[in-house]
Amino acid sequence: MATTVSKPAGVISLPSSPEQVAERGSSSKGELGIIWSRFRRHHFALIGLAALFFMVLIATLAPLAPYSPNEIDRRITEPQYMSHGFAPPSAAHWFGTDELNRDMFSRLLWAGRISLAVGFLSVTIGASIGMLVGALAGYYGGWLDTVLMRITDLFLSFPFLPTLILISAMLHQYKLDGDVTLIQVGTIVGVLSLLGWMDTARLVRGEFLSLLNRDFVTAARALGASGPRIMLSHLIPNSMAPIIVAASLNVGGFIIAESAISFLGVGVSPPTASWGSMLADFQSYLRYSAVAVLLPGGAIFITVMAINFVGDGLRDALDPWLRNR
């Protein structure tokens, strides 16, 4: 539910600092080079990018984790840890064990795969739906615009979290065969995308409306370019900056949403864990191990904060592209 303060439209930003002038002047760098050099100046964005890269890396490398995520360590024989788990960190278990004496570190990695995959996939799919709807509405206008925008308004009126919980709970009633985790992650991604495309649709439509009267579009049309061609090779590339910024800031929200439904017990089913479901499992054991809650909680927090830093950095880096209309 990120809200951005919109900048006044029609403001043409002139290169003000010598660096900026140099940036624009150097033709060797290209757009991506300019974006990167602006992004790099944003220290927190760099830290965020590094943290995010680290999280994605260790989640990707989860199969190399010391233990299988659902393996119960029966070598732990101290009576108090046998009864309620949560053996403290040791050489064998770097982050200790969970309530069933499964390796905490390995489980965190596997859970991270789910949380991160859900976040990135649903934002990508949601943004794609939004781009399609916004593009059709903005380019063709007329009744199609009216119908599509009314549908967008209807979807926006859905209370996001209650609907998400409701649909996830309903899907939980089905008996699943095959790879249960894959099916559940797929449905969570599907539901999140279905509830998360509206912002992008409005954004793309607005961008299209402001771009349609620009000379290069008229020129393309005069040269006989078809509608889809104008959209794909002129309008979409020129609308990418705000789409990327909005999408990057949405990833964090979607990771939190997935954690929330897993926390309420309608996300992935045990023994598979996501960070949210680990948090939910540990809440009954606060008295035995308060720190345990902080591990999945901290993972969610660091990831979301890293994503927000990257999003802020991208917004600053893409600023000329966001402003110059």
Next chain:
Amino acid sequence: MTRYIVRRVLWLIPVLVFVSLITFTLMHITPGGPWDTEKAISPTAIANLNAKYNLDKPAWQQYLLYMSNALRGDLGPSYTYQDRSVTQIILGGLPNTASLGFFAALVALLVGVPLGIVAATRQNSVVDYTALAFGTVFASVPSFVLGFVMIIIFALTLHLVPTSGWGKPVQYVLPVLTLGLNQAALLTRITRASVLDVNRQDFMRTARAKGMNEFLVVRRHLLKNAMIPVVTVIGPILAFLLVGSLIVETIFSIPGIGRLLVQGISQRDYSLIMGTTLLYAFVIAVLNLVVDILYGVIDPRITYR
């Protein structure tokens, strides 16, 4: 203006029909009904129960019956609480959710707006960096994480407040902070950005150049303009508090609307789910409507189509 308001109010009707239809359809295509309990109920008993609650009628009749009753404020009988209707149950939970949301909104406004203003007027000072850190950290921490961190610190370690429960003032502290600080962070960021933005405008330089008292410059020119983006996010913030209370109520076992919905879902209490979801949709739609109208009152540059 009047035409705009009328049109927006009328728009509530398709919104609620749409939300109710989707919710209703979802519940009916899902396997498992409210009578799937641990102990088996005899087929005749199920048939009787279905007849009592009109569940034996075709789905479209059930829907129309439900909606016509809902319009009169009757949200039907609850399947799990045999002695109370859904309307009664919701009315019982509503004050708890409302007071939680009210105090959380108060925290968000009283912390977020002043902190944002002070940070922006002393840009790059210690206060500014503190505000930025607050705005960044608390905007990224989900309520279920913040809630547990506060339980660990204030309830389990310092023993200042109870871990859960509802009713006594001391039991309000953690839930209200958990719910409110996240939005306070958002408000801090928005207020700060907005004040900085207005401060750069030409009319601010003019006001200062003509020797106007700094306090008056801030009050008359700066705040009046800087508050416009802040007011626009109050609607989303209230909506977020309402929905966010769902998680907070679950963490701290507060008997509000959110916990009713979560309970209803786990017990497949159709009418309770339907009632709470409709209430959420209705309140959020009304909030957005009120804010859109308020927006025009505050900013005369906005015209309604």
